[in-house]
Every structure is written in structure tokens, then in C-alpha cells.
Amino acid sequence: MTNISDFGGAHTTSDGVLVVTTNEAPGYRIDEVLGEVFGLTVRSRHVGSQIGAGLKSLVGGELKGLTKTLVQSRNEAMGRLIEQAQALGANAVLAMRFDVTDQESAGGTEVCAYGTAARVSKN
Template identity: 70%
Template sequence: MGNIGSIDEYGGGQGPSADVLVVTTNEVPGCQVDRVLGEVFGLTVRSRHIGSQLGAGLKSLVGGELRGLTKTLVQSRNEAMARLEEQARARGANAVLAMRFDVTEAADVGAEICAYGTAVVISRTS
């Protein structure tokens, strides 16, 4: 297996000190939901870079990972996630449940990446 790059280049997610917990589950073990604040989302739209499109087109002829596009998608998801957290924090939430990503084509010029979920206030059960 070749060099896959650093975790920051090809991965994402929250760090250990996040003040708004974001999970893909409907509940957090050991916690109860005290208040549901509603849906929150973070959105970004990324245009396609002509150079990366040409490179991706050439790479698709021979197969393999499109690393430039992978990095762009990771950056876009992380940006959408940060905006989701910001929205949740602004509403007074300390967690987002059932977080999902949605990626769609944006008028044939790029991609819309949306992170969404339910903003809640949780507390530990003892």
C-alpha cells in the first residue's frame, strides 16, 4: 500500500475537545436529551477547478483514486461540519444527533455539501 497521506488530508471528524458533540446516532449512551432545539445544517458549495477536472479525467482512463478530488471533498465536508457546529452552538445546543451529509450537483459547476442533524441539549445520566 502506498503513502495515503496524513489523517487531516484524507479524513475528518471532531477532535477530542469539541464543545458541541456531533454523532450519527439518535442518542448518546449515558446521556439524556433535555431539549430538542430543531434541525441545524452547515452548507458549502465548491466549484470545480479546471486543472483537477482534467487530471481526474486522465486518471479515470487508467483507474485509481482521484486524490485531488478526495482532498477537496474532505475539506468541503469539514467546512460544512464546522458550520453545522457553529449553528448548533448559536442555538444553545451542546450536541447534534443523527448528523448526515448530503452531496448534490450544483448547477453543473460544482458540488453542494450539506451537513445536517438535530440540535439538542443533553446531560449525563448518573
């Protein structure tokens, strides 16, 4: 049986930071914009996994090992984004986005989560 947390993730507000992909958060008022924040990670897979992924790509189908690595990378980048926002005193990140870049020369993938740190309050 597949563990859904291996192949997807969602940020919760349990850490006190609301993260939204929109420019505004419905039901909230933007009190102060604190500036851009980001979280970055670069990950690589070991040679055995790369060989296995190469063989799998010959026959088609999902590369589950690579999918799990990307989910872990996104979660790590998101955690770093939230830490940076909290360090600025933010309780929200607006317009959050992910950027993913293949670093072929380094044999890894760069994942960056970024957005705008803000202080918000309920309407």
C-alpha cells in the same frame, strides 16, 4: 507519505458540541430538542484539476485531488453545522448526516451536514 488528515476527518468535542449519527447518545440524557441545524458548502475545483481528474479516470484509481476537496468540504460543512447548533444554545447534534449533490451546471459539489440540535447532560 500520505497525510491521513487529507483523506479523512473526525469531529472532536473540544468545541463543546457532541455530534453523533445516532438518535440518542449513550450515557447522555436529552434535556431539550432545539430543532434542525445544517451547514452547507459548495466547492469547485479549478480547470487544471478537472482535466487531471478526467485523465486519471481513463486509467482508473483514486482521484486524490477530488478526495481531498471532498474532505475539506465535509469539514467545512460540519464546522458550520456546529456553529449553528451553538448559536441555538445546543451542546449536541443528534442524528447527524451528510448529503452530497453534484452541481454540474455550476461545476461544483454541494455538501450539507445536518442533524438535530439538542441540549444533553450526562446520566
